[in-house]
Amino acid sequence: MSTTILFTIISLSAIGAIAAIILYFVAQKFKVYEDPRIDQVEEILPAANCGGCGYPGCRGFAEAMVKADDLSPFYCPVGGNETMAQAAEILGKAVEAKDPLVAVVRCSGSPNHRPRVNEYDGASSCTISSSLYSGETGCQYGCLGLGDCVDVCDFDAIYMDQETGLPVVIDDNCTACGACVKVCPNDIIELRKKNKKDRKIFVSCVNMDKGGIAKKACEVACIGCKACVKVCAYDAITVENFLAYIDPNKCKLCRKCVEVCPTNAILEINFPPRKVKLETEKATKAEPAKTETK
């Protein structure tokens, strides 16, 4: 009995030893050299694997950065400038700091402002709804309210406001990975510069119909009247297809355009209340802004 056990142990050990030796030489022979810096860079990346950088996950991004000579086209929106500086240090290359971005929802068409004219009962997806028709309201450009952007967000940075039926971005959570921008069939979400104290001024509308038609469909639509263009001292506003756009790089956040907009289509967010203002005007301005700041 004991000899059988002994024999078994010895023979198995011998097989194990031989296999180990073979595996050792095979591993040496087929060894793939990998730049150790890839692991180092991947280590400091946020491991969100969101694809916001344009590469397949954080490892793909790290590999591409190690290979590249110039780091200027690379940017990790989740990690931001801090992570990029660390990565540059590991790689011994220089990197410029970029302005952090944040997603903004360019539609204020809540049911109060934009009445529903029909009812959609199909699959709950904006992409499917937009492939079928222009949506429940008279505006064919605005938010469809089915929440594809909420589903796609990996960072819990966007939610549906039940009252307005519009998505709201939580600035602190938003990493500007751009997933919501890509998924939105109506291109409502835009990545804009994250200013000091998260202050933002933007045209909260994407309606490209003529003024009258736009206004009829939605009270807070941009009607392309160009009042904001006239008042802007920095040439930051352009109107194309009856729709104003404020260039975030030129805008100095002076708020003059917000005051002149006749339909309240331009929103100011996270600004202190104005000092001298007419009571009525203040009340109308405060309402849309309130819904946007979580």
Place this chain on the structure above:
Amino acid sequence: MLKTFPKGGVHPAEGKYSAGSAIEALPLPKIVSIPIAQHIGAPSKPIVAKGDKIKVGDKIAESAGFVSANIHSSVSGTVVKIDNVLDSSGYKRPCVIIDVEGDEWNEGIDKSSLIKKEISLTDKEIINKINESGIVGLGGATFPSHVKLSVPDGKKIDVLIINGVECEPYLTSDHRLMLEKAEEMLIGIQILMKALSVNIALIGVENNKPDAISHLQNVVKEYPGIEVHALKVQYPQGGEKQLIKALINREVPSGALPLDVGAVVHNVGTAFAVYEAVQKNKPLFERVVTLTGESVKKPSNFMVRIGAPVTDLVEAAGGLPEDTGKIINGGPMMGKAVNSLEVPVVKGTSGILIMPAEESKRKKESNCIRCAKCVSVCPQGLEPFLLNKLAQLEINDKLETGGVMDCIECGSCAYTCPAGLPLLDYIRLGKSRVSQIIRLRKQ
């Protein structure tokens, strides 16, 4: 034993309320909006401007490329403007808007009802005439007909198949056309046979239209080479591939066209339009449209000028019923709800279905119970439950290998699903993604 296609299929309630109503001409609309994109392919280019006086049958938009179609005015009057109007696509798209004044036809059109039998044009001239007259597939897909007739070199067509199946529930426009315009339609088929130089044409008609079948069988005796076949009632027999399989037992391979198996399929409505274009010089500017529904006072079949608003048809059929829930452009299976009564009738509008609110609601969604009913009814032999999930998860490579591009969007899967899942919506989404990938790959 009646012929049918072997795989899958469903049999929804037929609801052909308007089968007994003869085709009547709809009173002239006051204003028409004629979309410049009514067909598959490139939208046409408008060639009229604001203020132009035009007559019925005048060309108002020119075809932009090979796969495109001319568009003709359906009324006489003045062009008001070219503007974006909500059409059955659900979006505002460019339309030529014409204010109707009188009913003056272009001099070239033969308005008499005399049946002209002998075909004087050659095959090339016929195809040119069809192209010039803006004829597209009137079964609903609106594929330009001249493209189907221009057979590429090296392909041999030996049979022309005429689709008189009308498998969509409720719709009866093709049924009435076969009853009332059989002679004209058969001459149209002869013209198509000459254009394709084939000697055999098979008309497939579902057995729920016995009057049409017996009428056609009587008339067809004078037309050698044309046969009428009764088919077992089964949806979606009107699908090109299903009809070819049912009639001549040939299977169109995945990714191939009917002409790869030597067949070309045209709708009976198209055959009638071809007759009018070639023999009467009348371009395609009107078509038969069924206006029907359970609560509609007078379910009817109208001869409608293209561009007339749907509301005119609804008025003519006794007004909008109070319990209306949905207004569908097309049949209940493949049609699409419209979001306004003002949308214009286009070349592809075979019917307008008014559904009661109760009936029009979708089933409440629940979880897939893996019953595989969708698999057994899919006429293309696909696995809808799987394609649905893959489309939701955006696994596009598996969607492609799963044959999503073979889906004919008949909706049998969603119709039969006991869990009420919107299978077709997601499959269509997956299909559009995959087709985009395929297009990019080819570049």
